[in-house]
Amino acid sequence: MKKESVEDLEVNLTGEEPVSEGGEIKPKWYKRIRKGITTSSTDKRETPEGLWSKCPECNYILTSAELKENLYVCPKCNYHHRIGSEEYYDFLFDGEEYIELFDNIQSKDFLNFTDLKNYQKRLDEIHSKTNLKDSMRIATGKVNGEGIVIACMDFEFIGGSLGSVMGEKFSRAVDYCIENKLPFLVISKSGGARMMESAFSLMQLAKTSGKLSQLSDAKLPFISLLTDPTFGGISASFGMLGDLNIAEPGALIGFAGPRVIKETIKKDLPEGFQRSEFLLEHGFLDFIVDRKKLKDQLSQLIILFRN
């Protein structure tokens, strides 16, 4: 039996830059893409044009522009790179046009939580380094002419962790869907709960479920798209509660992180464990969708739900 390599997902939840232990690691790779192509012009000046990117799976080399053109999917091995809300919104919404909603809500350190760094200080630093206010953004626009609200997580923001802001934005997004009779897509990418918000973060599981219950009563479709990686509080709440649960190929999805499971059972994990294909096989996904087909598949589903 081939064993699955174990990624330490929890490290992303600390909010620190992951430390490389020799060789390419995924979060860094992802950051390079953002800086090279998609962020503001000030960032671009710091990075040379025509940056080359290497696929962490198969080592295939192509330019960042080509990678973007290919929706951040490796043309050789179909590896789906970890991308953020901006990238998803750009290729999903018609003409890259969308309205961002509730972007005036941001996290604050209510508990005065201090681990190796104070939470507020951590937040301030991320706020000054990125345009992100928290780990989830909400936007509305059209997908092949069909109106939709899309909530999307940013792994870059403390590992896409679920805290009060995600819960509140999610709730308001559901209200917006109900008011405007729109379907709801949530793109998940998260290491789990925001530990610095302690029990408040746990309570978001019930808060979001309550809103989903209202969305369900309004008979509006809720599609949950799980991407690499989706763990903990997300898979133990709305991530698994879609009218349809779908996933990108090869995404790591689970409740407990692979490292924790490996330490518990004291055995190597079988190859493919907790990958999208594994979840599909065990009955927890409706289907797996390639990123390049996602947009068309979405609009097709919206029409199927409606007609």
Next chain:
Amino acid sequence: MPEYPNRQFLDFEQPIKVLYEEIEKLKQTAEKSKIDMSDSIQKLQDAIIDKRREITEHLTPWQRVQLSRHPDRPYTLKYIDNIFTDFVELHGDRNVKDDKAMVGGFAQLNGETVMVIGQQKGNNTKMRQLRNFGMANPEGYRKALRLMRLAEKFNKPVITLVDTPGAFPGLEAEERGQGEAIARNIYEMIRLKVPIIVVIIGEGASGGAFGIGVGDRTLMMENTWYTVISPESCSSILWRSWDKKEVAAEQLRLTATDMKGFGLVDEIVNEPLGGAHWSYTEAADILKTFLEKNIKELKSIDPQTRVNNRIEKYGKMGFWEELIVDSTEEQ
């Protein structure tokens, strides 16, 4: 509860152990010498009570965590024995198996039928393994949901007793959808038409606890903890060391007093001096009065209002900052 010498003592309970040992010595001396030592013994017994009070007054968050895991602490079935009558345990999720880490069934509370559900830990090595240390698999959560639906069908209130170090992080648990099982329970509990009272009786660890933890009222016993991660795991992830569990316990604000202060739980259920392990019957009697009061209050509310209130209650939980957006200088 176990009597000395079968009683177990935590590090900060050692002074009490010393008092017990002194009593034991006096008793032996009294027996040998036929001298009446009952006055001295009584003094030591009073000293034990004083010590229990003293300990209770100065507990750190980490010590509360330790008390919640006290090897002599009463578990779910113990409370069921002492609070309810006519308990009929119901087994199985009707799908995979019967999860021994989760128990439940119909019982009577003062002549009224309720559904009681809770995680169950074992009190010796063999039973601890059988109960999987109170860590349920998906089947446990699905059994719990089956019982809750049964309660809903026959219009009986649900009482859940939470005591778990977490949902089991195993290979099969993942194969059978641990995340989905917990998610489904949370979703169904938020809209269940009958009253739900949740009591944290020991460890309230994260999703594993919350999988039976959504309700109209959440009560926390005095020496329990409830948050999103165990202090040990939090220490290992955020401090990158297993040695910061005490600090993590403080930072997480996981005690009953903290949680009540935040409005995340509704009431604190006091425990016998020094902790519930000092008297199972007293602990159960206190909890019983809380349950009776809350069931009565919740039954007087109509089902739809109850569900709406529940959704609204959780909807308010969280903290954030709303920036004032100047629409003229946007983008």
